[in-house]
Amino acid sequence: MRKTVLKATLMAAMVGGSAESGAADYKKNPFTLVYDGAITRNDAGKVNIHPVSYQLNGLKIAANVYTPAGYDGTKVYPTIVVAHPNGGVKEQVAGLYAQRLAEEGYITITADAAYQGASEGQPRSVDKPANRIEDIHGMADFITQYSGVDRSRLGLLGICGGGGYSLAAAETDKRFKTVATISMFNSGRVRRNGYADSQLDTVQDRLKQAAEARAEEAAGGEVRYSGDANLSDEQIAKLPFALYRQGYEYYWKTHAHPNSTFKYTTSSLLDLMRFDATNQIELIQQPLLMIAGTQADSLYMTEDAFAKATGTQDKELFRIEGATHIETYWVPKYVDAAMGKLKTFYQRTL
Template structure:
């Protein structure tokens, strides 16, 4: 049980486990684009939705991304465009890609990129996870798409999923290129890193900050980078069943089994906690003046985070909280009935506001 308790503490800071090369070979994608979500594209067919792997530089770091173009895409025309930010520990080939593809099916150009230091993108040390970086990733996707053929820069929208939702809210506070912002199963990374999930770790805030500070000192002295997870071996079914929160149990299955990807990792550098624990997605929510749509599962144990931010976004041009009845947090990532509802709502929202 001691090992399980340690893992639970580490997973409180992210979605859960390292879905690395040690994952079950049956779950490794055979998709030519590396996509692991249901209904993923396997080839580009003329006249249909297509995927375009791209690379660009962000402050000297190579970013890998996928751009999805709608059916009968004509680069001489102008299309509303959406930037999609992935969850903590996630990659573009998982849920972010699913929603990017489905929204392209509704006539949008979309992009989703692996965050710097994570996934297939560059950056060293690996798994640096700082809010400022994730927000800069979002700005950079907008920069890149502003130069992409067919993009209508006057009709640029933003979608953030899970941790990407919290970062998208912060990006929208400052970047008014985004004319409409939506979140799906928003996760307030800073709040959870600081207080623990459902405020389960408030008694250890100062101790964890001290460890993060020590980890930075070691790095500054040229020592070995310290990580939150000292073991990245997948959890057993028995260990998963003993995890205390539904988010962690279902997330372990999603990231480690059913939708595992070799570039996806829930690990992060301990020094990142210095930035994460002093950050909060809900601060300055009054700066959001764009139309706002927040989607969450009615049964999600993360819903309290969406509720908090939604209530504080007092200056949004319009705002709506849309609940997927019966859905948990992770089910909004893959379950067809919930994905269909969310995509329909998102498409209508962006069509009305872009």
Template sequence: MKKVTVLVALAMSMIDTAIVNAQSKQKSQNQYSLVYDGAINENKAGQVNIHPVSYELNANTISANVYTPANYDASKSYPAIVVAHPNGGVKEQTAGLYAQQLAEAGYITLVADASYQGASGGLPRHTDNPAFRTEDIRGMADFISTYKGFDKNRMGVLGICGGGGYTLKAAQSDKRLKAVATLSMFNSGEVRRNGFQNSQLNTIQERLQQASDARKEEVENGNILFSGVASVTDEEIAQTTTDLYREGLVYYYRTHKHPNSTFLYTTSSLLDLMTWDAAANMDLINQPLLMIAGSRADTKYMTDEAFPKAVNAKSKELFLVDGATHIETYWKPEYVSQIVDKLISFYQTNL
């Protein structure tokens, strides 16, 4: 895997080239640029429909998709689910897949690109700030609460990967979220601080210094530094030892590539990420809680750490998808069907 910290001009040049190439291909495949199997390509009467929307949140324009159930009637009353996408992901990938399938079960669903990411506004691009990501979920709740046909007392939330960690945080304070579910939860703060599987405990102070230096560079010289992965070769993918990152590189850069999706994040984001933890204050969650993880996922330890701390949840369940890795829960049909069935049962019981 190629680890990079680059100046904005170089990073943007590489990204722009990839975007131009990928956009041409995407437009020929799906008019909504959806990249998951079974995606809607046109709205048809009597079926689940997709509605691209935008709204303002803290001076940023948020790009989102609303999915409405088959035979949707705005004069009727429907429960709604807001879906938070993974780190590096966008609304057209796995978050859209789950939003569409939940809409097929009768829910109005909303999935939005995070502020500073995807097709949403905000500078500098690729900022990954936990407070912003948590506010994005509240912003989705704001938007869907005014959507015609939504029953204001029946809003649930689903967070996937990093979106799962931010969902836990949003649910601690926002009680409009009546039923809380996470899938393959990724605790972004813990991983950026300690390293994946606690592999960087000895370099915490060094990396905090790098983040501080990056902030200084932004202020003094106007240069935005990036961390993460800008591009990757097949050989580098094959040499990646962890399932999460190896399979994630395949998903995001090969099989489910989208021009707005990237593994880059601003290095200065680490100032906020490394001092944040998704599993802190879990006792504030008093809503029903469902946490889902693959039994073979090398990220499962994060769900295992957070779940017991939800001591005040109205009800809680840890559901393991037998045989699944983290990334396989994003797309593999036999796992997705199990997960969707579990989510539907959970939301039907609690909304």
């Protein structure tokens, strides 16, 4: 195993031009993508995006498939499933990495989680670990039937909360031959203990609130939500953690998308608070790459999971010097650093 540090310096496809830098306004992109360099229309011979949908447990799931330059459905390509962060949607950072990986020759897929984004499911913004893990299995179900996919070379990439759920999915889903995470966020641990384990003394109170919220839902009453806030710039600046301060900036301002929200049903906490992304992590025997920034206040979660992943000796913790959690989503030099490592990792393991 290795530990290294890098000093890092909805509509159908259209025909015509290519990517534009700075396409962070969803209203200016025909696919509502909000990351820099996003595809604006499909060109023959270049990386293309294909909005698709499929059924998963009775719900219609909205996804984007990216195909590499010169894609030919009669040939076979290594393929990567990309799982988005908590509160995120496929048009944000998950789409960025999916597109960048397609530029390296991979077919990629990223989908909105069930009950979230453009995918179906009521009530909205249910955020249960079992659902998020099933979303990843579902992406694998769909993409392995897609023309040109080499089922024997299927990889997985999870970002933030999607990283924690990707670890859980890879424990048992051996269709995934290799797994990587970026800025992994252990949703269960944070919902249970608070960020940086700062709310250990209120666990029982919050569990009681979650149980009350579920009871109200079951009785046909109001659906309660947690995590939703309308904060001023001054309030955001006073938040104690960089992840939250920069997260509000990313999700509400620079890379905002109407389908993206911080909120989740309070009743989801009954499931979230008994979940842990590292439970049974020793079942991962596949090659494992975990990427995080040295300045990320979430780094402790990646380090903890990495240490517990004892089932594989082919594992690496890759720290990007100077990067915070959210900066790995969009800052070019940090994205390039992560992509450089992902490129060599997937080339070797797929």
